[in-house]
Amino acid sequence: MTALVLGAGAANAGETGTIIGSKACEEVAKMYRDMGYTARCYHIHGDRYYVNFEKPRPGALPSTGSAGSS
Incomplete structure (x- = not known):
């Protein structure tokens, strides 16, 4: 499956x-986690x-990720 990201050019740093x-x-978050980010x-x-x-x-535990809501 291909993720559809809308408005990526307008995204804030870190989002x-x-x-x-x-x-x-979740697939996009996993890609970031695979690159060493918490996501x-x-x-x-x-x-x-x-x-x-x-x-x-440095020294922080890695994120396992989760679907949340804000």
């Missing part, structure tokens, strides 16, 4: 643009989500 579907959001999906509204990601502090 993706809008992602359609929770499964697609978590957040629900915006309806079927829209975004991923918040950041490089972990």
